[in-house]
Every structure is written in C-alpha cells, then in structure tokens.
Amino acid sequence: MRRWLFADQLGPHFLDTPDQPVLLVESRAVLRRRRFHRRKAHLVLSALRHRASELGDQARFIRTDTYREALGRLDEPVTVCRPTSHAADAFVRSLDDVEVLPARGFATSAEEFAAWAEGRAGRRLLLEDFYRRTRKRLGVLMEPDGEPTGGRWNFDADNREPPPRNAARLDVPAPWRPREDDIDARVRSDLDAWARDGDVAFVGNDGPREFPATRDEALAALGVFVRGRLREFGRYEDAMLADDPVMAHSLLSASLNLGLLDPLECVHAAEDAYRRGWAPPAAVEGFVRQILGWREYVWHVYWHLGPGYRHHDHLSARRAMPRWFAELDADAVDARCLATVLAEVRDHGWVHHIPRLIVLGNYALQRGWRPAEVTDWFHRCFVDGYDWVMVPNVVGMALHADGGKIATKPYAAGGAYIDRMSDFCARCPYDPRRRLGDDACPFTAGYWWFLHRNAELLGRNHRMSRPLANLRGLADIDAVAEQEQDRGSDPP
Ligand SMILES: Cc1cc2nc3c(=O)[nH]c(=O)nc-3n(C[C@H](O)[C@H](O)[C@H](O)COP(=O)(O)OP(=O)(O)OC[C@H]3O[C@@H](n4cnc5c(N)ncnc54)[C@H](O)[C@@H]3O)c2cc1C
Ligand code: SF4
Numbered sequence: 001m002r003r004w005l006f007a008d009q010l011g012p013h014f015l016d017t018p019d020q021p022v023l024l025v026e027s028r029a030v031l032r033r034r035r036f037h038r039r040k041a042h043l044v045l046s047a048l049r050h051r052a053s054e055l056g057d058q059a060r061f062i063r064t065d066t067y068r069e070a071l072g073r074l075d076e077p078v079t080v081c082r083p084t085s086h087a088a089d090a091f092v093r094s095l096d097d098v099e100v101l102p103a104r105g106f107a108t109s110a111e112e113f114a115a116w117a118e119g120r121a122g123r124r125l126l127l128e129d130f131y132r133r134t135r136k137r138l139g140v141l142m143e144p145d146g147e148p149t150g151g152r153w154n155f156d157a158d159n160r161e162p163p164p165r166n167a168a169r170l171d172v173p174a175p176w177r178p179r180e181d182d183i184d185a186r187v188r189s190d191l192d193a194w195a196r197d198g199d200v201a202f203v204g205n206d207g208p209r210e211f212p213a214t215r216d217e218a219l220a221a222l223g224v225f226v227r228g229r230l231r232e233f234g235r236y237e238d239a240m241l242a243d244d245p246v247m248a249h250s251l252l253s254a255s256l257n258l259g260l261l262d263p264l265e266c267v268h269a270a271e272d273a274y275r276r277g278w279a280p281p282a283a284v285e286g287f288v289r290q291i292l293g294w295r296e297y298v299w300h301v302y303w304h305l306g307p308g309y310r311h312h313d314h315l316s317a318r319r320a321m322p323r324w325f326a327e328l329d330a331d332a333v334d335a336r337c338l339a340t341v342l343a344e345v346r347d348h349g350w351v352h353h354i355p356r357l358i359v360l361g362n363y364a365l366q367r368g369w370r371p372a373e374v375t376d377w378f379h380r381c382f383v384d385g386y387d388w389v390m391v392p393n394v395v396g397m398a399l400h401a402d403g404g405k406i407a408t409k410p411y412a413a414g415g416a417y418i419d420r421m422s423d424f425c426a427r428c429p430y431d432p433r434r435r436l437g438d439d440a441c442p443f444t445a446g447y448w449w450f451l452h453r454n455a456e457l458l459g460r461n462h463r464m465s466r467p468l469a470n471l472r473g474l475a476d477i478d479a480v481a482e483q484e485q486d487r488g489s490d491p492p
Contacts, residue, residue: 002060004080004098006088007048008386009259011215014081014104022059023078024052025070028199034376037204038191039349040383045187046213047258053183054214071095081105085387086307105256106299107264107292108134113300124408125301128154131293140267141274141281141288149274150281154289158282159234162421169244170236173228175251176221180209203381204328205347211254211383218255222266225250226273233279234286238354240422242336245344249352250287253384256295263291295389301396301406302388310375310391314403315410315454317368322489325364326377332491335442336428337418338363349383354421356382358413361398365412366446367489368453371401409463412450415441430492435480442484442492449484452477 002021005014012018026048031041052061062070071078080092082103092100102110116133117125132153135141141149164170194200212218232248241247255261267288274284302309324332330343341355351360356378364374375394379385396406415432419425425432430441435448451458451471458464471477 001099002074002076002078004078005051006080006083007044008084008257009081009105010047010051011105011259011262013262014259019058022055023070023074024048024055024059024061025067026061026063027065027067027070028063028194029066031194031200034380035201035203037345037349037381037383038202038206039204039210040380040385041191041200041202042184042187042206042209043211043213043254043349043383044258045191046184046209047260049183049187050214067091071098087387105259105262106296107138107267108296108300110300110303112137113304117300117304124405125297125304127293127297130297131289134292134296135288138264138267138292140292141271141285150285152285155234155282155285159286160238161235163236163239163241163247163423168241168423170232170241170247172232172248173224175229175246176212176217176224178209178212178217184209184213203326204345204349207347210348210350211251212260215260218252218258218260221255222250222252222261222269225252226269227278230270230273230287231279231283234283237286238421240337240352240354240359240418240424242340242423242427245348245351245355247352251350254350256291257384257386257389263295267291298389298392301392305392305402305405309402309405310372310395312395312402313371314401315365315368315399315457317365317370317399317401319368319370319489321364321369321373321377322491324491325489326373328381329491334429335492336430337422337424337443338492340424345381349381356393357398357411358418358421361394362411362413362443363446365399365410366443366450368450369489371395371399374399404461409461410450410458412447413443414447415444418443435474436476436483440480440483442487445480445484445487448474448477448480452481 002023003015004023015022026045052059062073064070077097077099079099079101081101083089083092092098116130143149195202212221229248233250236247239247252261252266256263256266270284270287273279274281328342328346330339330346333339333342337359341351341359344351371394375390378394379387379390392406395401398411400407400410415425419432429439431439432441432444434440435445448471451467455468455471459468474480
C-alpha cells in the first residue's frame, strides 16, 4: 500500500521496502498557520522536495493548500506511520482510507515505554532508570559481562566543564555544512514570492542552508561529527562561548527530527568511534545519553502525559512575551548573554541546549512569560522544533510549568552560573555579582525576584529549601523585587 510520509518522516526507515509507493504533500496552510523562522521553513521544504526528487516516479508529490485537499486527489488507501504531534495524530485517525501504523524513528516502542512506566506507577518517571534500561535492552555501550562500558553508567562528573580559559573557540574541526543546489534556489524564490504576496510571514534572517536536507548529507554530517568533534562533546556540553556557538555539539537534531537519520545509527556510530579510539568513553556516553536517554524519553513522555500537558501553568505565569523577544530583536538588548544568543537564533534558528535552557528559557521563567507563548516561540524559531520535543522541553524543563513531572526543580539560574559556564560576562555592561543598582545583572536579580514571587509554591519542594533559605537571608530583597518589577519584560 502507498505510504504517506510527513515532512519529518523522510528517511528510508519510514518505508517497508525501498520501492514502496509514496505520497508526499507540501501544504501551504501549514506555513500560513504559524510565523516560522525563515530558515526552518527553508529546511523543511528543501528536505521534502529533495525526497520527492530522489523518489521520482515512486512518489506522488502533491503541492496544495491542505492535507485534506491532497488526500482528496488520491483514489487509493494509504498507510502512515504515527505522526509526531497530538493534533496530527488525531487528524490522521479521523480519516477514512488511512491506516495508522506505529511510530518509527525512535529506538523504544510505545509498548516498551508503557511497560516501564507502568512498573513505576505512582513514582516519578526518572530519566536515569529509563536510559539504563534502554542501554541494557539494546546492548549499547555494554560489555559482555553485563557491565557498562568504561565501568560507569554515568560520566556526568567528568563532563560539563566550564569553557577552556582564554579560548574564544574549542579546538575541534568545523562541523559539516551543506552546499545549496537548484532545489534550494527554488525553495528560496518560492518563499520570497509567498512572503511578498503576504501569503505567509516569517521571523528571523535568511541565509545559506546550514543543516542537511537529504539522507546523504545527514550521513556526511554524522561522519564528520563522530570522527573529529565527538571527542570534546561531553567535556564542554554545558559550556557557552560567545564566538563559538556550536562548540562540540553534533548539530544532528534537525536531521534526526526530519527522520533523515535513525537514532540507533547515530548511537552505533558514536560507539564505533569509541572502539576505534576517536573519542573517550565520557564523551561517547554523554552523547548516547542525549539520544537514547533524553530524546527517547521526551518523545514518550509527550504521548504519555497526553494533549492536556501543554496547558500546565503551575507557576501561574501570565505575562505576555514581549515583542523584542518574539521578533528576535537582539539589537534592543544590552545583556551580552541574551543579546548574543538571541542574535544566533535570529541568524541561524539554532543554539545548543544550554543557551536554550539557561539563557532563553531561564529568562522567560524568571520574567513569568506565558508557557503556551514560549512553547510556540521555540517551536517556530528553531530549525529542529516540533511539537513533541518542544512541549516537554519548554513546559517541563525550561519553565517548570508542569510542577515537576519532568524536572525535579526549576532550572532557574542567576548570573553567577552563566559567568562560570561562559565567557559572556566579561564584556557585559552588567555585573553578574550584583543584584541591585544600575549594573545589577538582570539574570541575578531576576533569579531572586523569581524565588521571591514563587516562594510559597516552591517551598513545598524540598529541593528548593537551600535557595529559599538563601532568599530569606537577603536584607535587600524588597528593593530587588521592586527593581525587577520595574524592569519587567523590557529588553535588559
Ligand atoms: C527550551 C528547550 C527547547 C528545546 N527544543 C528542542 C527542539 O525543538 N528540538 C530538539 O530536537 N531539541 C530541543 N531541545 C533539546 C536540545 O537543546 C537540542 O536537541 C539540541 O540543542 C540540538 O542540538 P544538537 O543536535 O547539536 O544536540 P547535541 O547536544 O549534539 O545532542 C545530541 C542529540 O541529543 C538529542 N537531545 C539532547 N537533548 C535533548 C532533549 N532535551 N530533548 C530531545 N532531544 C534531545 C538531540 O536529538 C540532539 O541532536 C530543547 C531544549 C530546551 C531546553
Ligand atoms: S552579567 Fe548577567 S546579563 Fe551580563 S552576560 Fe553575565 S549573566 Fe548575562
């Protein structure tokens, strides 16, 4: 039967046989519904059109307004692998002549996750448990005697160092970058024309495509990463450098989320790099943990917690996201960390995990911006943003809007943490040590204001007892709160 492939199901593992007939749909309505980053729209359309071109006559490629219209033009039933959002899942299940198959593109099935979650009924779904169980089940980084490779399950203590002193960049080979072709040129001219006609609108700056759009490109990017860059991955995975936004990160999320790469092939490539001596165990374990641990966990938690999860607002964060942030207006911002990271998002549609969590998400948390708006912003502005991955990462990880279902405490951090883990503060007009006065760091002061505002609610969480005790020791907290109330959501 013909297989309907969504634009994030583009790899060969979404087909039963290499010659299976395919349906691909390019829907303009999807672009019209949301104001996506220009680079994200380009990447997704480029990947879809490249797949259609590769498949040639094997695919019916329908460019139309809505999916429903495209299906109306078809006179045969189709199968589809479970799509990646609650809305799309409900949509395909509502259609006649569409058979919905289990999801692909993940290493753990819904049944395996459900069996694990059921065994933990009433207890927290701990990532570490899930990750170890998955490694054992798949025999990843496992020795024949059943012990974890390198003698430990977790190398976090060896990883996560501050950036090297006095180095503007990490000493690793450059990441793989694509060369654009005629398909990219046509995508660019279509997007320009649609924007000119007022049919769609974008946020962010255009520029040469920076992420793989085909499987061959994605495999090339994976190869460059495991051969030369993986060795420094774990050590600096939590560090930030103003002039080196990529550091030793893999840049593979966009390819994984488009379905161009299968997670297990990335894991096996990293494991192979360890066996060949290209990367130490701590780096390889750190990377495998991200893919087999975090990525899989986030995917299953998205389904497990249901469509209502996105609406959680445990901290009653009701302030609107300000325009300068929504529009990626980095030039309006003096705070060097936030200005630098926002400019990266504006110009590339990507920053690594720590700027997402500790700069962007942390600022939204501290300022009390509405979780639904922040989730939507991340989804639209990042080249790798999809509903399934954004909702748990933003609602659960960054904003603690779920009250602790995913992260045991809020990832609120002041300027001292940013100063330790980056080189931003040295050339910032603010001082990370100060919470009061003209040069008070908005992250440091914002941290205390956040705790002060939410002290009662957070007081029920024993992991917050130390920060709350420190808060009670601040003689100037009322002045700090007043100062930050005044700063509010203005660009800092
Ligand atoms: C607020 C916030 C929003 C995020 N939004 C997204 C998103 O829209 N799409 C997305 O793929 N990731 C998201 N992440 C997770 C993570 O930041 C990105 O996967 C990562 O930065 C992508 O860059 P990379 O490929 O170089 O990752 P690396 O640092 O090289 O990590 C390797 C891979 O691990 C996976 N991974 C690591 N952490 C996570 C995680 N928390 N959730 C899911 N996968 C993970 C990704 O597939 C990534 O490619 C978000 C994190 C936060 C805190
Ligand atoms: S001083 Fe504060 S605002 Fe400035 S870069 Fe450091 S953390 Fe960011």
